[in-house]
Amino acid sequence: MSTAQIKALLDKLNEHCLQALESAAAFAGMRGHFEVCIEHLVVKLLEKGEGDFDLILRHFDVNLDRLWQAMLDNLSRLRSGNRNKPSFSLQLLEWFERAWTISSLRDPQAQLRSGALLEALLDLAPRLPGTAWLSLEVVSRNLLQSHLAELIRFSVENPQLPSAAEAVVPSPATASVRSADTATPHLDAYTTDFTARAAKGAIDPVLGRNDEIRQIIDILTRRRKNNPILVGEPGVGKTAVVEGLALRIAENGVPDSLKKVRLVGLDLGLLQAGAGVKGEFEKRLKSVIEEIISSPTPIILFIDEAHTLIGAGGDAGQGDAANLLKPALARGELRTLAATTWSEYKKYFERDAALERRFQMVKVEEPSQDNAIVMLNGLKGHYQKHHGVLITDSAVEAAVSLSSRYINGRYLPDKAIDLLDTAAARICMGKAATPAEVDTAREHLTYIERRRKHLAEETAQGIPADVNLLADLQQQEEEARKQLTELEQRWQAERALVGRIQESRTGGKDALADLATLQRDLQELQKNSPLVQPEVDADTIARVVADWTGVPVGRMVKNDLANLLDFENTLSRRIIGQESAIHAIGQSIRCSKAGLRENQAPIGVFLLTGPSGVGKTETARAIADTLYGGERFMVTINMSEYQEAHSVSQLKGSPPGYVGYGEGGILTEAVRQRPYSVILLDEVEKAHPDVLNMFYQVFDRGFMRDGEGREIDFKNTVLIMTSNLGAETILDLCAPPEPVGEEEEPETPFAPPSHGALIEAARPALTAHFPAALLARMQIVPLRPLDRDTLRQIIAQKLDKVAQRLFDAHGIRMRCTPEVIDHLVGRCHTPESGARAVNTLIEQNLLPGISRSLLGFMVNEDMPQLMALEVGENGELECLFSDIVKEDEPQFAQAGAGG
Structure with a gap:
């Protein structure tokens, strides 16, 4: 075919097909193909959408995504490497010729449309390579010819719709299909009418947002600058506020100037869908704006996620949607209600002063x-x-x-x-599904059955197997089967009771008389592990939270007030020898929880001071575990890392204009995400004074402003600072006086100093370092050095944990004599190092010997049942293993350990 013939053929293409062909040629050149093939053009016709080609295929339920991917797969197999302009393939030109023949038979004067291209492609498809064209077989040629005019009624290739921007495309994938014959086709196509939905009862009631709705009404009724923008964090209910306004309009609960108003929401996704050609998005948006301005009924345009306007449809600040709206907003012709988040408002709106001044901010805070x-x-x-x-x-x-x-x-x-x-x-x-507990029990039984069967098969085939293991599996199978049967029976019984309870609630007064009895029977049957529940209660909510977060249910449903009353006993099980400090902390926290302290202050601000290793950090962990349900609700900040003045920005976030702005601070982000937590400021005396200065407001009023200006709430936190200041004074005060020469022991035994005396002893060292105003905002809690009796209890506690790990890992019970604990106390009693010396001694001296012996037993596959820890004749610890265990032998036998 000559160049003139090709040019004449291409001149017959309409604008839609010609644009697709230009895109296909560019696409082929970009991929280095030597020819522009049928697949290139089909890909671009599918991507453009809204034309005859797209509408006809959608009508016959052809999967366009699958066809598009099949075309790309075909193209990936073509030869590539061309650096010159690609030429048109012979098959492509044949396609055009056949299509023009079909088109000219209908109307010789008409241009070649993509619908004719599709008809021609149906004839060519059987001769084309590959299976990608099989999806076109569902297109009926007879139906296509007889109903072509109806199928392409809304095509952008129609003369009365010169561009895609002015067309409303009927598509199964579109949520709503509107008619182009309405007075506002673009408004109907690209917006959602909130007032119509409110009138139909399709919007849920909105409570607790009266102030915000009144603010919006005040702004909307202004003569100028009547464009509110809702700004708040994700999930606080910005869209719900708009729905609340729509409900008020539908109920005539607004001023007269707003009673006949329509509130419509703009769908930017629909505006951008299919607008691949430059200028189409702008035309669509302009059409929407013009229809709103010319509408006889006043219309308020709601734009959710309004920051997406900037850069939509063009480069930010040039031809984007935001700049298309500015003139109408400035003239007051378009009343707009927008919504966005704080971060996006700062990032986009505050940087565009011309856009920001056209909106009036309405803050939507998180509700109490x-x-x-x-x-x-x-x-x-x-x-x-x-x-x-x-x-x-x-x-x-x-x-x-x-x-x-x-x-x-x-x-x-x-x-x-x-x-x-x-x-x-x-x-x-x-009500119908199998409970998770039953499913788990079934899976467990299936696993044991399969394991036992495999082991039995191996034994039958002469493969050596552990006879004890096989017997153990048989016993486990019987127990699992019994447990499953009990669960299934209880499940069926609970289902029956729940059904009767629900029937009694809807059965009138007579049925309600039996309700209490049925509920009591269900409670006795379920105990504390329900399989089926008749209603959503607090326990149900707690179980969902437990699944989402991993926090045990028991901690959530436990009564916090009762927990506080037992605060000292709970902490004393973990923190040994610090009863006065724990009592002081418990009193302070109870006062806050009872509402007798300032509401603005945190729950507690404590400065724990004392020698190293006496339990300051462990106290913070125990408080987090007791008050908030786990040590993961503790934020630990090592203040020795903040010895420079500029390190303030690391804690609260960089200010605007500095590197790291918008990323948040270590402390502020941790509290913002976990407002119920313990904040541990470890070694607080090592921080720079400027770093400490930012805590004045936190300690006093319970909040801090981060680098982005957000107010971070510390009211539900417990702030604990640790320090070694005054440790020497506390050590000297708590140490009993040593006898001089051969002086006899004093008649009056040594009395440890009181809690108040320790505070006064440590105060001079603290006052010398901390400003008096800052120190006055803290509660000083001194911790005592560990005496021998306290150390005995700690060592016994540590050995108990070692025994537990030994039993869990190897099934070996552990016994130690009182001499062992006395021996360890003697080697660890250094007041300067506290309990850390115990950990060091156990980790470096005791555990290596036990580990070596255990590995030897594991190699020989002969594991003992008992390990006795004793002090040998040489004064060193010895581990003696044996298989002799008494029936009542405890897991950890500790004789005379002193608690």
Whole structure:
């Protein structure tokens, strides 16, 4: 075919096909192909969309994504390496010729459309290589010819719709198909009418946001600058506030100027979909703006995630959507309600002063727990109806309180709603689905059965096997089968009771009389491990939180107030010999929890001072475990790393204009994500004074502003600082006086100093280092050096842990004599090092010898049952192993260990 003939053929293509062909040629050149093939053009026609080609294939349910991928697979097998301009393949030109023949028979004057290309492709497909064309077999040639005009009615190739921007494309993938014959086709196609949805009852009630809605109404009724922008963290309910406004408009609960207003939400995704050609996105957006301005009914445009306007449709600051909106916003012709997050507002809006000044900010803060409970109570009925289960008030309160404490990085009310929704879905599913406990028991039984069968098969085939293991597996199988049977029976019984309880709730007054009895029977049957539950309660919420976070259920449902009353006893089991310090901390925390302290201050601010190794850091861990449910709710910051003034930015985040701005600080981000936690500032005396100065406001008012200006709440934290200042004074004061010469022991025994005396003794050293104003905001808690009796208890506790690990790993019981503990106390009693000397002695002297012996037994496959720890004749510790164990031998036999 000559060049003139090719040019004449290409001139017959309409604008849509010509643009696709140009893109296909560029695509072939980019991939280094020598020819522009049919596959290149099909790929570009599919990517452009909205034309005859796309609409016809969608009508016949051809999977366009699969066809597009098949074309790319075909192209990947073509020869590449061409550095020149690719030529048109013979098959491509034949395709054009056949298509023009089909098109000219209908209308000789018309240009060649992609619909004719598709008809021609149906004829060529059987002769083309590969299986990619098989998907076109579903397209009926007869139906295509008889209904072509109807199929391409909304095509962008129609003369009355000169561009894709002015077309509304009917597509199964689109959520709503609108008609181009309406007065506002683009508005109907690319927006959602919130007021219409509110009038139909499709929007959930919005409670607790009256102030924000009033602010929006005030701004919208202005003559100028009547464009509110909602700014808040993700999940605080910005879109819900807009829905609340739509509900008020639908209920006529707004001023007269807003009663006839439509509130529509712009869908930027729909605006951008298929707008591959430059200028199409801008035309679509302009059409939407023009229809809003010219509408006889006033329209307010809501733009969610408004920061996506910047850079949408063009380069930021030039032809993007934000700049297309500015003129209409400046003239007051377009009332816009926008929403975005704080980080995006700072990143995009604050940098564009012209755009920022056209909006009036409305802050949407995270609701308080009380306010969040009100919000969830308003939604509770909708979730009960959806899931068909009862949601109790205690479940709502637990969803708010537990999500606030244990679910980090998200905000109320969103995380509480998700928690309530998940719990309701779980209860609904539990009516029919098998409980997880039953599934686990079945899997465990199946595993034991398979293992026993495999071992039995090996034995039958003459392969040596452990006879004891086979007998043990048979016993385990019987126990697992018995446990599974009991679980299944209890599951069926619980299901029956739950069914009767639900029937009695809907059966009138007579049925309600039996409700208490049924609930009591169910409680006795379930005890503390329910398989089926009749309603969503606080325990259900706690179990969902446990699955999400790993925090044990028992810690969440435990009564915090009762826990505080037993605070000293709980901590004394871990922190030995520091009763006065623990008592002082417990008193202070109880005062805060009882509401007798300033509400703005943290729960407690403690400065623990004393010698090394007496339990300062361990006290912080124990408080985190007791108050918040685990040591992972403790943030540890080594203050020796902040000895320079500029290191303040590491803790609270870099200010604007500095490297690291927007990334957050180590301390502020940790508290922002875990507001219920213990903050441990270790070795606080080593930090630079400027670093300590930023804690004045934290200690006094319970908040700190980070580098981005956000207010970080410390009110639910316990701040603990550790220091060695005054340690020498405390050591001297607690040390009994040594006798001089042959002086007899004094008649009056040595009395340890009181807690108040220790504070006064340590105060001069603390005052010399910390400013008086800062020290006054802390509660000084001195810790005593460890005496011999305390050390005996600590050593016994450490040996008990070693014995537990030995039994868990190898099934060996451990026994030690009182002389062993006396021997270890003698080697560890150095007040300057405290309990750290115990760890060092056990790790370096005791465990290596035990490990060597155990490895020898493991090699010989002859593991003993008992290890006795004794002091040998040479004064060193010895480990004696034997198989003689008494029936009542405890796991760790400690005779006369002193507790």
